[in-house]
Amino acid sequence: MPSPVYVLGGYQTDFKRNWAREGLEIFDMFRETLQLGLDHAQLDAGDIETAHVGNFTAELFCNQGHLGGFFAAVDPALAGIPAGRHEGACASGSLAILGAAAEIEAGRYGVAAVLGIEMMRNVPGDQAAANIGGAAMWSGHECQGVKYPWPHLFSRLGDEYDRRYGLQHKHLAGIAKINFDNAKRNPNAQTRAWSFDALSFTEDDEANPVIDGRIRKQDCGQVTDGAAILFLASAERAHAYAAKRGIPLEAMPRIEGWGHRTASIAYDPKIAASRDQDYVFPHVRGTITDAFRRAGISGVDQVDGIETHDCFTTTEYMAIDHFGITPPGQSWRAVEDGSIAPGGRIPINPSGGLIGLGHPVGATGVRMLLDAVKQVTGKAGNYQVDGAKRFQTLNIGGSATTTISFVVGRG
Amino acid sequence: MPSPVYVLGGYQTDFKRNWAREGLEIFDMFRETLQLGLDHAQLDAGDIETAHVGNFTAELFCNQGHLGGFFAAVDPALAGIPAGRHEGACASGSLAILGAAAEIEAGRYGVAAVLGIEMMRNVPGDQAAANIGGAAMWSGHECQGVKYPWPHLFSRLGDEYDRRYGLQHKHLAGIAKINFDNAKRNPNAQTRAWSFDALSFTEDDEANPVIDGRIRKQDCGQVTDGAAILFLASAERAHAYAAKRGIPLEAMPRIEGWGHRTASIAYDPKIAASRDQDYVFPHVRGTITDAFRRAGISGVDQVDGIETHDCFTTTEYMAIDHFGITPPGQSWRAVEDGSIAPGGRIPINPSGGLIGLGHPVGATGVRMLLDAVKQVTGKAGNYQVDGAKRFQTLNIGGSATTTISFVVGRG
Numbered sequence: 001m002p003s004p005v006y007v008l009g010g011y012q013t014d015f016k017r018n019w020a021r022e023g024l025e026i027f028d029m030f031r032e033t034l035q036l037g038l039d040h041a042q043l044d045a046g047d048i049e050t051a052h053v054g055n056f057t058a059e060l061f062c063n064q065g066h067l068g069g070f071f072a073a074v075d076p077a078l079a080g081i082p083a084g085r086h087e088g089a090c091a092s093g094s095l096a097i098l099g100a101a102a103e104i105e106a107g108r109y110g111v112a113a114v115l116g117i118e119m120m121r122n123v124p125g126d127q128a129a130a131n132i133g134g135a136a137m138w139s140g141h142e143c144q145g146v147k148y149p150w151p152h153l154f155s156r157l158g159d160e161y162d163r164r165y166g167l168q169h170k171h172l173a174g175i176a177k178i179n180f181d182n183a184k185r186n187p188n189a190q191t192r193a194w195s196f197d198a199l200s201f202t203e204d205d206e207a208n209p210v211i212d213g214r215i216r217k218q219d220c221g222q223v224t225d226g227a228a229i230l231f232l233a234s235a236e237r238a239h240a241y242a243a244k245r246g247i248p249l250e251a252m253p254r255i256e257g258w259g260h261r262t263a264s265i266a267y268d269p270k271i272a273a274s275r276d277q278d279y280v281f282p283h284v285r286g287t288i289t290d291a292f293r294r295a296g297i298s299g300v301d302q303v304d305g306i307e308t309h310d311c312f313t314t315t316e317y318m319a320i321d322h323f324g325i326t327p328p329g330q331s332w333r334a335v336e337d338g339s340i341a342p343g344g345r346i347p348i349n350p351s352g353g354l355i356g357l358g359h360p361v362g363a364t365g366v367r368m369l370l371d372a373v374k375q376v377t378g379k380a381g382n383y384q385v386d387g388a389k390r391f392q393t394l395n396i397g398g399s400a401t402t403t404i405s406f407v408v409g410r411g
Numbered sequence: 412m413p414s415p416v417y418v419l420g421g422y423q424t425d426f427k428r429n430w431a432r433e434g435l436e437i438f439d440m441f442r443e444t445l446q447l448g449l450d451h452a453q454l455d456a457g458d459i460e461t462a463h464v465g466n467f468t469a470e471l472f473c474n475q476g477h478l479g480g481f482f483a484a485v486d487p488a489l490a491g492i493p494a495g496r497h498e499g500a501c502a503s504g505s506l507a508i509l510g511a512a513a514e515i516e517a518g519r520y521g522v523a524a525v526l527g528i529e530m531m532r533n534v535p536g537d538q539a540a541a542n543i544g545g546a547a548m549w550s551g552h553e554c555q556g557v558k559y560p561w562p563h564l565f566s567r568l569g570d571e572y573d574r575r576y577g578l579q580h581k582h583l584a585g586i587a588k589i590n591f592d593n594a595k596r597n598p599n600a601q602t603r604a605w606s607f608d609a610l611s612f613t614e615d616d617e618a619n620p621v622i623d624g625r626i627r628k629q630d631c632g633q634v635t636d637g638a639a640i641l642f643l644a645s646a647e648r649a650h651a652y653a654a655k656r657g658i659p660l661e662a663m664p665r666i667e668g669w670g671h672r673t674a675s676i677a678y679d680p681k682i683a684a685s686r687d688q689d690y691v692f693p694h695v696r697g698t699i700t701d702a703f704r705r706a707g708i709s710g711v712d713q714v715d716g717i718e719t720h721d722c723f724t725t726t727e728y729m730a731i732d733h734f735g736i737t738p739p740g741q742s743w744r745a746v747e748d749g750s751i752a753p754g755g756r757i758p759i760n761p762s763g764g765l766i767g768l769g770h771p772v773g774a775t776g777v778r779m780l781l782d783a784v785k786q787v788t789g790k791a792g793n794y795q796v797d798g799a800k801r802f803q804t805l806n807i808g809g810s811a812t813t814t815i816s817f818v819v820g821r822g
Contacts, residue, residue, distance in 0.1 A: 002517045025551070051673070058546075059470045065546035066500040069676025069812040073549070079684065080694045082671035084506040084813070085498045089477040095495040099510050106413045106516035135469075135476035138484070140436070260493035262462070265480025273490065283491045401480040402495070 002105035006238030007253045007408070009041025010370040012228035015190040015358035019225040020122035026062045029227055030117055031074045037115070037229035042245070045077035048231075049109035052100040053085040054093035054116035055362035060131040062119055071113070082109075088262075089136035090311060091397030092116065093228070093365025094404035098260055100232050110237040116366030117227035128223050132361065136398045138266045148212050151220065153267050153399045154312035155213030160271055160280055161317065162214075165329030169214065172313035173201040174335040176218045179310060179349050182342065183356025185382035190222050190358035219313040221353075226360030228367040250411030253373045256390070257295025257407040259287035267399040278328035284396070285322045287403040291392065295407035300324045300346060303407070304388040305375055307368040309396040310353040319394050320348070342385070350375070350383040365395040365404065372408040413516035417649030418664045418819070420452025421781040423639035426601040426769035430636040431533035437473045440638055441528055442485045448526070448640035453656070456488035459642075460520035463511040464496040465504035465527035466773035471542040472530055482524070493520075499673075500547035501722060502808030503527065504639070504776025505815035509671055511643050521648040527777030528638035539634050543772065547809045549677045559623050562631065564678050564810045565723035566624030571682055571691055572728065573625075576740030580625065583724035584612040585746040587629045590721060590760050593753065594767025596793035601633050601769035630724040632764075637771030639778040661822030664784045667801070668706025668818040670698035678810040689739035695807070696733045698814040702803060706818035711735045711757060714818070715799040716786055718779040720807040721764040730805055731759070753796070761786070761794040776806040776815065783819040 011033065019029055038045060053067040068083030086095035093116035100112035120128050133149040134140070143149035161167040180196065183189035199207035201218055208216045232255075233241060242249050261283045263270050270281060279285045292299060300306075300323045308323075310316035320331035325339060325346055334340050340348040351357045351371045354364060372391035374380040385391075390409040396402070422444065430440055449456060464478040479494030497506035504527035511523035531539050544560040545551070554560035572578040591607065594600035610618035612629055619627045643666075644652060653660050672694045674681050681692060690696045703710055711717075711734045719734075721727035731742035736750060736757055745751050751759040762768045762782045765775060783802035785791040796802075801820040807813070 002519075027549070056476060057470070059468075062550065063545045064550040065467060065498060066548070066676060066809050066812060068499050068673050069549075069809060072673060072675040073677060073680070076675075076680075076684075079674055080672040080697060082509075083499075083673035084510070086510075087476060087496045087498055088479050088494075098493075099495070099497075099513070102510070102513040102517045102519060105519070106513045108413075108513060108516070134474045137477070138438070138480075139473065139475040261491040262479050262483060262494035263490055264483035264487075265477060266484060269484070269487075273487075286491060398477050398480060401477060 003107065003234040005101045005104050005255045006233045006235065007373045008043065008231040008233050008238065008241050010228065010230040010373060011037040011040040012188055012367050012370055013226050014188050015224050015226040015360065016192065017225055018121045019119055026058060026064055026117065026119040027070060027073065029119065030070045030115065033115060033117065033227040033229050034071070034074050041231045043231055045075040047111050048078060048081055048113045049111050050100065050103050051078065051081055051083040051113045052096040053083070054096035054114070054366055055085055055118060056087055056089055056092045057118060057120065057131055057361060060135065061123060088402035089397030090361045091365055091395045091402040091404050092362040093367070094395040095402070097230065097365060097369055097406070098258065098404065101255060104232055104234050110234045112232045113229060114232060114366055115227065115229045116363035118360035118362045119225050120223050120360065121225045125223065142266055151212035151215040151312065154314045155215040156267065157318060158214045158314040161329065168332065169203055171332040171335045172219055172317060175310065175313040175316045176355055177201050178341050179353045179355035182350050182383060183352025186352045186357055189352045189356055190224050191352065191356050215312055221311040221355050221359040224358030224360040226358055226363045228363045228370050230366055230370055253376050253408055253410055255406055256409045257291045257293065259290030259405040261287045262402050263400060265398060265401050270400060279322060280318060281322065281400045284400055284403050287405050288323055288394065291405040291407045297407070303346065303390050303392045305347045305350060305385040305391050306394065307351060307371045307391065308348055308353065308394040310349060310355050311359060315396065316348065347385050350380065350385055368393040368395055369406055369408065372406065376408055376410055414518065414645040416512045416515050416666045417644045417646065418784045419454065419642040419644050419649065419652050421639065421641040421784065422448040422451040423599055423778050423781055424637050425599050426635050426637040426771065427603065428636055429532045430530055437469060437475055437528065437530040438481060438484070440530065441481045441526065444526060444528065444638040444640050445482070445485050452642045454642055456486040458522050459489060459492055459524045460522050461511065461514050462489065462492055462494040462524045463507040464494070465507035465525070465777055466496055466529060467498055467500055467503045468529060468531065468542055468772060471546065472534060499813035500808030501772050502776055502806045502813040502815050503773040505806040506813070508641065508776060508780055508817070509669065509815065512666060515643055515645050521645045523643045524640060525643060525777055526638065526640045527774035529771035529773045530636050531634050531771065532636045536634065553677055562623035562626040562723065565725045566626040567678065568729060569625045569725040572740065575691070579743065580614055582743040582746045583630055583728060586721065586724040586727045587766055588612050589752050590764045590766040593761050593794060594763025597763050597768055600763045600767055601635050602763065602767050626723055632722040632766050632770040635769030635771040637769055637774045639774045639781050641777055641781055664787050664819055664821055666817055667820045668702045668704065670701030670816040672698045673813050674811060676809060676812050681811060690733060691729060692733065692811045695811055695814050698816050699734055699805065702816040702818045714757065714801050714803045716758045716761060716796040716802050717805065718762060718782050718802065719759055719764065719805040721760060721766050722770060726807065727759065758796050761791065761796055779804040779806055780817055780819065783817065787819055787821050
């Protein structure tokens, strides 16, 4: 039996910060995140036995690859510790977690650092859009001549829902509003101080301009500088960590289950493949149910909250029915009846999500799991879901190409 | 106990090809490699349960990331199969192997595809040098204003050897000549038809011009388009594979051991850290001895041949003493006495290595392990090391930042 994988602690940066404006390079924030992460988790660098990075765009935004070499550059105590970088577009952080967890399950190492990082605000917005535009889709074959490729594809996801089941803008706007509202309670959220008016979430073309198709300004995740770190551990090391601090092992957060499925890189084949099926992305449903199965639970009713990908409101709209919160095509019901809002049946993105908290691409999967850990240990502060014992994540790369879900519980 | 990891088979492309000149994109060659790899290993796409990619520069050369999404784009039978990409500069391929092996050891999956790929000849040579120049070192902090950063750093490695132990050009030239000679016997080698004259390996500035410092033209690995694929399997799946084909499990190639250490990304701290030590890169020695230990062997005497990183002749010069073929600083002896040539005590790079066979960055680690597998199964054709039963690799990313070694044997 492989070792279960525990989470000793973690940390995330304030997603409001603009690193370039502070005169910081990606290495500076890698260092700060690693050092503050160790402090927050009460670990020494010498405790780390393996290190994984999630990052998508450092080559394009910072002319920097090979981020595994940053660990030992931060702290000589990490010299020699094996390290590597994982990339699966916006799911890079979750790939890094899966890779670290596999090493622990295999018995290779006892404690792993997983650091997700992305620096994106050091170039103009159009350049940022171009940088992440081609590389995560089938470059040169999709969205040719389209100014904003990702809003375009996720608008088409909305079109597909509309075609199969009907889709009204007000339900997408409702998702956006919940995320922005939640972000106001998250001290790390990029948009926590943003203000909106009565027209911000309407189809008013000035207050909420169209980016592409049915995707308007408020339907978009944020371009964000950010990093997050987690420390994963084997049962043996988690036990020692807990014992030393007088914490019962049952109180330690643990990855109870996970799912990981990858589809073809292009958007069209995915939609073609699901033509006669209830779910628009059956493989995303499979990722979620794989995580249920490995966690030994029967469905979303046994989950107390979700941190999901919402790069656009249509992404979260898709996540709602794919999690089984509503039957396929009826995600709008969960928006209308308050199911996914704080205090609802199954709160989604109490952190604010990618729309409200921000979306530093390679950091997002790590940040999601960190938020899940905060929730199940009662440390989510003003965005705590009362009494949460089990949380689930859904992290997506590309047009639902790389899809990864974790279930986090305790003990 | 984690499952041992077997190799069912693999394939590499002809490194002489220029993909852009053939009108091919990186996806086309990903597809060809995967399909021919399955054919060579006598596997169906449906046998694959997880998939890993090693790649360094696709964003910079091809504006393409997210290569995990290519698997299902090649073959619908791979839709849903979990996939991810690993990056550690020139050691990306070995990181992908380690990641796939960890999943098998953890019992997650039975058969993994590991595909390393790099397309680099689609841009002019100076652009290629710039693309790989900054991203694998500490960008903006090392080699500022240096035209060819990698020749510069590996020339400095030669300087360090010269300072500690003395180093003559003729021994670097000897390494180059062995690699080019070996490549003539490898039907996949980029340089197999290249011809040299009496001055090619001398310090003649016309026949063998200086690139940077003590690195001359013939001291350099090649800029190469190439891909390689391996199929790894658990003991259970390898047993079934062998039984179906009437092969005894003892004849199946297996990863007997591995080492993986990562140093600080910059060159200077590494040299400073080893100042008073015999080995210039003690962590590289550690990577090699970790692999010995995990393979249950005492040293290089129990290895029949080596495929090592030789991005430059100084890299291989370093590898020779770090493997323990000579005492530290005396690598020149193994060049002079024929130890590392075909038929010698411990042949190095019978394939031709990065200098003779070529160096498609993210493919190199996978290609090395594939060559080790060919050697221990007697399938290396004209570059077979007679009777080889155990082979070792050494793959290096950056200035010996990411260092990974595998020991491959049988049964």
